[in-house]
Amino acid sequence: MFKLTFIEIPIGPQHPALHEPILLRLKVDGEEVINSEISTGYNHRGVEKLLEKNTWIKSIYISSRICGICNAVHMQTYVQGIERLLGIEPPPRANYIRTIVMELERIHSHMLLFAVMAETIGFDTLFMIVMKDRERVMYLKDLVTGNRVHADIHIIGGVKRDIDDSKKEVILKELAFIEQRVKDYKKIMHEDYTFQKRLVNVGYVSRNYALKNSLVGPPARASGIPYDIRALEPYAAYSELDFRVVMREEGDSWSRMMVRLDEISESIEIIRQALSKLPQGSIALKTIPRVVKQGEHISRVEAPRGELIYHIVSKGGSTPYRVKVRTPSFFNVLNTDKLFIGHKLADVPVILVSFDPCISCMERVLLIEDKDKPRYLTLKQLSRWQPK
Amino acid sequence: MKLSMLKEALTNIIRKPITKTYPITKRDIEIPELHRGLHYVDFSKCTGCSLCAIDCPSNAIQMTKIELKLGTNPKNLYPIIDYEKCVFCYHCVYICPVKAYITTNNFELVRVTRNNIAEFQYEESSKRRDKMTILLVISLLIYTVSVLLLTYIVVRGPTVSDKVLSADVALYTSSVILAITGIIIGSEAMAICTIILILWAYIRA
């Protein structure tokens, strides 16, 4: 008489639990998720086309505005690629200043995600308290670079601003305060009843799954893979600084958040070492090169969310020929749909937030071709194409 | 069950709310001096090389012909910035070969058409607050004297009911003390504690 169907719930592009537009279609039996599909594409801005149309110097500033939270690492990757194509090296003081700005950004991005996770499980008070402490890091960024969010401090061949002694004292004082607060947060993560019940054993990612689906960043490091570009291919000043790659074995949401909190402590140590070892010298080259000769280069950098890759192709001239951006959230978020199956409906936002989705960084068009047959798609077919 | 946030909760009762209500409490916000704010050109130094207009990422600078006839600028071309397109990246400031740009840290660039509501409210509010604080502190002292007398009676009173009565009155008075300190500091949690204190006094009686 009655046909048994399962209800399909869209956690749609506009939803109060999400911070950015993404469509999750979940097939639900009672409270348990049976099947899920992710589709994205609501935030595509055509950034790669913009990078092709502008000159080298203008496209630096465009690449900084791909993402708001990780803007310094995008600029670092692009400028690093251009410098290696040209064959020039920035002066050592510029490398140290770039490192300090990138580590400050890592601290504030991880604190933001911890606050968002506290809000998702319902602990609104902790959200407000963590955001209050994050304001101090934003003040430090304002002091060093000139703006609270967008640190437009990179230029081809160096940096634009310098750090003097009075700023160093302020930075060290605020960092001591934040270090003590991060220890309090770790104590809350270990002892609090809400965190234990909602984060432990939720969204288990095994080591094989992480290797097979190429997860990067803290989700991979929480499953037992010590993959960190700062240690594998050191760039900027990381080859002269001493830090530890944070890794855990458990693989659930709790260990992903603990990896991020441990990384904040490591970043504070890195900034202290860099400030004490700042070399003297100039901070930029005398003239800015405007024409890049022919060649191509791949540059990789460790963003707060994982590994960020830029592939730059130049055919001489004053504009790049093709720039391809591959952000870490691209594979991290698209691989979460198999993890939802078997969990209850209330675990879905917790798993999604623990992978740190940055959807506006992520939107690119990826075409996968069959082996030897080229396929031609019209614009109408391209707009209807769905991943299987 | 471990209460790991107890110390945090207790210090937050006597603290003001964290959000700063922006135009009214302007003096709580501190901006560093080198914040990237409004920038404009010193016309006596500009040579008209147009590097800033060529390099601006959002094409916000227009070189216009202004007949000033200063010796430094043979073509009489000066840069005018369109602030609605500018992203404040300060590339123009960095790349100018004669350092002709003047920088400020003024970020309040929205033109207000009502008559300067922010400054008006800020001045009024600060004058009132200072006067009010002195007088309320005087009343606070007088209240504490009376609470001390009442506690003396609680300890050495003639009968039991006297002690109960004076304890009640002491509790009501101390709730008023809490309310006054709450208003002086500006914290809302203290005002809510007064209600709790009064209810407790009643239940005790």
Next chain:
Amino acid sequence: MSSEYVVFILSLLVILTAIINLIGVLGFYRFKNFYLRLHAASVSTIGGAFYPLLVLSIIAFIEKEHYIGVSLLLSAFLILLLSPTGTHALARATYRKRIAIPEPLIGDKIKEEEASS
């Protein structure tokens, strides 16, 4: 301009109520009888706790702190309801149990009513 002086005058009122409270407590200390002390205590409560809370909530509304103002109004209302019931209950209990004797006594109406009925 005028709202500056309004807050000034209201704060002066709060000092006045503090003085009323002090006078009430002095009376509490010096009266010989429990029931007279009860009266001094109620003067002290209403003039020294209820009235200044009202004034303070008006000050809070002028200073645009609306949450504080509403909660102080609520506390003033609670004191208005709860303190007389407390004092009534105390007076009845001490009379029944004969804990406090009304010392300089003129006439006791309740005893006459009990004797006649």
